Amino acid sequence: MAKYSRVSGSVGLITLQNPPVNALSAAVRQGIVDTVERALSDPKVKSVVICGQNGIFCGGADIKEFGSNMSGPPLVPMIHAIEAANKPVVAAIEGSALGGGLELALGCHYRIAHSKARLGLPEVTLGLLPAAGGTQRLPRLIGVPAALDLITTGRHVTAAEALQLGVVDQVTDHSTVDAAVKFAQSVAGKPLDARRISTYPCPRPSDLDALFEGVMEKVRQSARGAIAPVACVQAVRAAATQPYTQGMEREKELMATLFTSGQARALQYCFFAQRAVSRWSMPNGARWDTSKPRPVHKAAVIGLGTMGRGITVALAQTGLSVIAVETQEKQLMEAKQAVSGMLERGAKRRGVAPALDRISYSRDIQAVADVDLVIEAVFEDMGLKKKVFQQLASICRPGTFLCTNTSALDVDHLASQTHNPELVVGMHFFAPAHVMKLLEVVYGPRSSPQAVATAMQLGKKMGKISVAVGNCPGFVGNRMLKPYMEQAFFLLEEGATPELVDRALEEFGFPMGVFRMSDLSGLDVGWRVRKGDGLSEPGAPSGQPARIRQGRRYSPLGDLLCEQGRFGQKTGRGWYQYNKPGSRVARSDPWLHSFLEGYRARHGLVARRIDNQEVLERCLYALINEGFRILEDGIAAGPEDIDMIYVFGYGWPRHRGGPMFYAGMVGLGKVLERLEHYHQAHPDVPYLKPCSLLWRLVASGSPPLHKWREVIKKLHSQL
Numbered sequence: 119m120a121k122y123s124r125v126s127g128s129v130g131l132i133t134l135q136n137p138p139v140n141a142l143s144a145a146v147r148q149g150i151v152d153t154v155e156r157a158l159s160d161p162k163v164k165s166v167v168i169c170g171q172n173g174i175f176c177g178g179a180d181i182k183e184f185g186s187n188m189s190g191p192p193l194v195p196m197i198h199a200i201e202a203a204n205k206p207v208v209a210a211i212e213g214s215a216l217g218g219g220l221e222l223a224l225g226c227h228y229r230i231a232h233s234k235a236r237l238g239l240p241e242v243t244l245g246l247l248p249a250a251g252g253t254q255r256l257p258r259l260i261g262v263p264a265a266l267d268l269i270t271t272g273r274h275v276t277a278a279e280a281l282q283l284g285v286v287d288q289v290t291d292h293s294t295v296d297a298a299v300k301f302a303q304s305v306a307g308k309p310l311d312a313r314r315i316s317t318y319p320c321p322r323p324s325d326l327d328a329l330f331e332g333v334m335e336k337v338r339q340s341a342r343g344a345i346a347p348v349a350c351v352q353a354v355r356a357a358a359t360q361p362y363t364q365g366m367e368r369e370k371e372l373m374a375t376l377f378t379s380g381q382a383r384a385l386q387y388c389f390f391a392q393r394a395v396s397r398w399s400m401p402n403g404a405r406w407d408t409s410k411p412r413p414v415h416k417a418a419v420i421g422l423g424t425m426g427r428g429i430t431v432a433l434a435q436t437g438l439s440v441i442a443v444e445t446q447e448k449q450l451m452e453a454k455q456a457v458s459g460m461l462e463r464g465a466k467r468r469g470v471a472p473a474l475d476r477i478s479y480s481r482d483i484q485a486v487a488d489v490d491l492v493i494e495a496v497f498e499d500m501g502l503k504k505k506v507f508q509q510l511a512s513i514c515r516p517g518t519f520l521c522t523n524t525s526a527l528d529v530d531h532l533a534s535q536t537h538n539p540e541l542v543v544g545m546h547f548f549a550p551a552h553v554m555k556l557l558e559v560v561y562g563p564r565s566s567p568q569a570v571a572t573a574m575q576l577g578k579k580m581g582k583i584s585v586a587v588g589n590c591p592g593f594v595g596n597r598m599l600k601p602y603m604e605q606a607f608f609l610l611e612e613g614a615t616p617e618l619v620d621r622a623l624e625e626f627g628f629p630m631g632v633f634r635m636s637d638l639s640g641l642d643v644g645w646r647v648r649k650g651d652g653l654s655e656p657g658a659p660s661g662q663p664a665r666i667r668q669g670r671r672y673s674p675l676g677d678l679l680c681e682q683g684r685f686g687q688k689t690g691r692g693w694y695q696y697n698k699p700g701s702r703v704a705r706s707d708p709w710l711h712s713f714l715e716g717y718r719a720r721h722g723l724v725a726r727r728i729d730n731q732e733v734l735e736r737c738l739y740a741l742i743n744e745g746f747r748i749l750e751d752g753i754a755a756g757p758e759d760i761d762m763i764y765v766f767g768y769g770w771p772r773h774r775g776g777p778m779f780y781a782g783m784v785g786l787g788k789v790l791e792r793l794e795h796y797h798q799a800h801p802d803v804p805y806l807k808p809c810s811l812l813w814r815l816v817a818s819g820s821p822p823l824h825k826w827r828e829v830i831k832k833l834h835s836q837l
């Protein structure tokens with residue numbers, strides 16, 4: 119919908135009306151066509167202003183319409199009509215002008231933005247490209263390199279940067295509509311030919327081919343198999359090499375290749391899933407809209423190791439006052455320095471003052487007596503954490519929320535160390551905690567909805583994608599990682615190499631394969647967990663490490679490397695070799711290959727040829743199968759929760775939607791059939807045994823993902 123009014127006597131004011139972001143739905147597009155026609159035919163109107171209701175210009179095309187048959191007037195001719203108008207049209211940009219919203223503004227003759235506005239063409243993040251003239255008008259307005267940057271990254275720019283780039287003509291700190299109306303009056307009657315961007319020649323950088331080859335190479339590398347960024351470069355190239363009309367044809371052609379692609383569906387699924395996970399629910403019926411968070415003004419962090427420091431920075435950057443506690447003097451001094459450095463670098467990047475004064479440091483845990491919420495981040499040892507929770511329970515004032523950053527330990531067991539287990543939840547950050555977007559908020563059976571609501575709200579305040587999950591070993595992310603890693607180890611036993619497994623996973627889109635990731639995070643981390651699970655000790659009478667533990671197949675490969683001090687990057691040797699401890703460039707290690715051959719010979723294993731498909735099916739389907747068990751157990755409320763955890767915390771390629779979305783794309787029947795196939799081949803690997811929820815979904819015709827919750831609900835009601 120678009121509202122029309124005449125203001126200041128001679129200005130036609132068109133207001134887009136489609137809350138919350140005035141997306142260009144069919145009704146809004148029709149409204150624009152009608153109101154523009156009205157303004158142009160109204161003799162009293164000398165100029166026109168287009169603005170958006172509720173302080174936001176336009177969030178672009180209506181993404182919700184993409185899944186259905188698009189109706190209503192198409193965008194391209196609608197914008198052409200505005201550009202061709204014989205009266206000046208001024209866009210008054212407040213809040214956001216994104217995607218089709220910015221393309222609409224680029225069709226206008228002038229653009230006035232509020233200083234707090236954000237502008238951009240983020241279509242590439244939805245697996246698309248700017249298909250309403252953005253790839254043809256923006257390069258003509260701001261030049262090819264700048265346009266390539268905005269279109270291939272999809273990043274939002276501030277009004278100040280937009281002015282500097284030439285995207286907008288004026289920036290105001292006051293009412294943008296008033297400024298735009300005044301401006302529109304000032305340009306009434308002035309010639310417009312020089313303001314029709316599509317008629318501009320596109321500046322041709324002298325080294326055009328070299329520029330595009332360079333950008334294409336960079337884009338292909340960072341895209342990791344995503345097709346939209348490549349198409350964006352091709353579309354802008356058309357702007358630089360062809361007349362506008364042909365360029366628009368090329369833009370349309372390329373968009374057609376993307377619009378129905380699986381990647382576009384995956385990325386648009388992620389857009390909505392990212393927002394859906396904030397609408398959390400718990401098996402006991404507590405929900406986001408019925409549980410009121412309690413405000414947190416003062417927080418504390420206990421333990422200033424790597425995670426504690428990152429959490430302190432993330433909290434301080436929200437403007438909260440933070441008490442950072444570390445009992446070891448040396449560790450405290452190092453932490454102070456590290457935290458200040460992280461805050462200063464972050465502030466410089468964001469162009470704000472560092473929140474150094476928000477943090478006070480102490481060696482005495484008594485200092486946290488008066489805070490609203492505490493996050494414990496001491497060493498991952500249950501004994502130590504229990505002691506800290508007992509101390510906090512006696513020190514903190516009544517009602518203080520006690521949160522733990524444990525990545526796998528039993529949150530409810532820690533809650534038992536206090537008198538108020540309802541105030542205890544897990545807040546599982548991912549390293550580096552001030553950078554990684556994911557936060558698993560872990561509720562135990564006694565955690566109160568208010569504790570979960572407060573932790574979720576604090577997560578949002580820290581700019582995190584917070585996902586509420588139930589308490590179980592490894593919660594969601596690490597629990598699914600176990601079968602994934604286990605399969606990778608088994609594949610090495612059967613003939614694969616770390617290079618082959620990692621290459622298959624990186625070609626799938628992961629930034630790092632499982633073995634390079636293991637070398638980065640340290641093989642000793644997993645070793646400690648396996649020891650904790652009582653898995654990594656006993657050897658067979660033959661002296662050979664047993665390959666059956668706790669009644670299931672087990673691969674001691676990781677343990678054997680750790681026993682030789684091969685912890686990965688930190689020791690310069692792991693699954694790969696590195697120039698020196700701490701260096702990051704992985705090189706194949708002949709020692710590792712002969713070690714694997716020796717290991718297979720000792721265990722009577724015969725290496726066989728393993729291809730990428732088997733690597734992907736075994737590693738990813740085992741992980742997905744555990745995802746179905748997690749849904750069955752009610753640990754995660756829906757597939758979106760699992761998918762956002764893997765996209766934001768474990769490097770699952772966003773253009774593949776997430777493990778559960780991917781399973782739907784592959785076909786649940788196919789996933790089930792392949793798991794059965796591998797389980798028959800490896801009956802001693804329970805993680806490959808298809809989960810009953812998967813059977814049930816396939817039996818009910820493999821419903822689309824958004825219908826899974828109904829099947830899960832029915833399953834729980836029958837349990």
Ligand SMILES: C[C@H](O)[C@H](C)C(=O)SCCNC(=O)CCNC(=O)[C@H](O)C(C)(C)COP(=O)([O-])OP(=O)([O-])OC[C@H]1O[C@@H](n2cnc3c(N)ncnc32)[C@H](O)[C@@H]1OP(=O)([O-])[O-]
Nearest residue numbers: 139141177178179180181182216217218240248249250393
């Ligand atoms: C031809 C053309 O070339 C092409 C093809 C296109 O134009 S493709 C489209 C390109 N546009 C985009 O990529 C911009 C997408 N939106 C955003 O980046 C953000 O929304 C925002 C504008 C910066 C506001 O952020 P926010 O934090 O204040 O609120 P929110 O929670 O994010 O959003 C509030 C609510 O609005 C919904 N929403 C937001 N943008 C939407 C859109 N473009 N279409 C439909 N719904 C949208 C969102 O799902 C949420 O719904 P619900 O969860 O409440 O039910």
